[in-house]
Amino acid sequence: MLTTAVRRLSGDSLARNSLLIMATTVSNGGLGYVYWMLAARSVAPDRIGTATALISAATAVGMLANLGAGHMFIQRLPGSDAATWSRIVRAGLFAGSAATAATATAAALIVPMCSGNFGFLSGPIGAVSLVTAALAVTLTTLLDNLYVAHRAGHGMLIRNLAVAAGKILTLFAVLAAGYQDSVAVLLSYVLPTLLISLITIPIGARRLRPPAPAAPAPIQSATAAFRAELPHLRTAVTGHHLINLTQAGPAALLPVLVTARLGADANAHFYLAWMTASMLFMVSPAVASALYAERTNAAPVPVTRAATVVLAMVGAPAAVLLIAGDRILALFSAGYAVEGGLLLQILVLAAFPDAVANLAVAHWRSRDEFRLCRRLNAVRAVTCLSLAWLLLPGAGVSGAGLAWLTGQTASALLVAAVVLARRHRNGGAVGVPPRVGNRPQAGSEAPTWRKR
Secondary structure, three states, X not given: OHHHHHHHHHHOHHHHHHXXXXXXXXHHHHHHHHHHHHHHHHOOHHHHHHHHHHHHHHHHHHHHHOOOXXXXXXXXXXXXXXXXXXXXXXXXXXXXXXXXXXXXXXXXXXXXXXXXXXXXXXXXXXXXXXXXHHHHHHHHHHHHHHHHHOOOHHHHHHHHHHHHHHHHHHHHHHHHOOOOOHHHHHHHHHHHHHHHHHHHHHHHHHHHOOOOOOOOOOOOOHHHHHHHHHHHHHHHHHHHHHHHHHHHHHHHHHHHHHHHHHOHHHHHHXXXXXXXXXXXXXXXXXXXXXXXXXXXXXXXXXXXXXXHHHHHHHHHHHHHHHHHHHHHHHOOOHHHHHHHHHHHHHHHHHHHHHHHHXXXXXXXXXXXXXXXXXXXXXXXXXXXXXXXXXXXXXXXXXXXXXXXHHHHHHHHHHHHHHHHHHHHHOOOOOOOOOOOOXXXXXXXXOOHHHOO
16 A cells, blocks of 8 residues: 555655655754754844844845746746756846845845834844845745756755754854854854755756757856846746735735834744744645646646645644644743744634635646736735734734734635636636646736637
8 A cells, every 4th residue: 555655646746746845844844943942042032033033134135036036947947958947047046146135235224224123234244144144045945946847846855954954053053152142043044054055056957957969059157148038037027026026025024024013022922933833834835836837847737636735734733733832832932932822823824825825826827817816916915014014013923913814814715706706707617727838938918728
């Protein structure tokens, strides 16, 4: 029976790569839990708050500035020849890194003037820290999508295991060297992430790039590759990147809003509860990426299969967090359990409508329905962020959780409304969508075979 199950799994690309992405999520969550528990027990809460606020700001910058290059990889790399593959990857990494460095520098100058709670970004040390952390986030995102594009989840798993283990080892080393403030957290978080990402670039290129022809074309410089790919990057920005911004924006900006409204101390309590719940929030985006990658690789996978994978991976952990979440947070300290227990329960409940919206976006994205994706994500982004801004002063960190739950629920209800409307229009029939294939454009209108 076990042999049969392994065989079926090895032959099911969606399940195999979804499980590898899930394994990446679980390993990151488990090792990340060990990392933050060690940091919380070694560094004062106010210093933890400063470090997590900077990491949150770097995450927001990386999300804003990666230009959608990761999903451009998923869409365009399958089926590309060696020269085109190299050009796409070099241009995507070059453009994403340059935009991230520029955006992080601007944020370090502007954000402290808008909120005194971000005063730690002032000065050259704060600016360098933000730029370095944001570059690490962007490279991690793009390289993970590079592996997803080729349905090579094992490579992503190994890379992320190295990063997570590197953070723990570096934290031990930094604490042993006598640093027991926010610097210890920042160094141990950023340095391994950046180092492993830089090592991954040549290794990933060697393993994933298609074989070169007998007479390979000359390798273009990063600048030349960027110029050649500029039209595709523009369409990636107007197509995939706007979808990604409205989808990932609330998750990246919530810790920033908590810091701006309540201060760095409150963000420490929010961030550890958020980090604990994030093992659930990472599941549906991972499966959604795998679903999109399957369809770009010419596999007509129904969304119901992806939903089954999500439910199987989320159900049991969600039950554990609902029942014992406060005791899990107490492992950091009793204060984290008191401040974040209710917040964690609210976030766990939000994982289910969040999964509905994420799978719907992957499904519609594979059908080139970019406008519908943007509208759905805009609903949850605007709902979540506006409510968080209003609720945080009165409800504390739990207000951010209520805002997140409300935004995800609103988007899931919108998905249901769209599905019901289409069923009514089609007389109750819902067909399996055609495959995506390897399309050169990422933001174009729906193709003619879908127009009525």
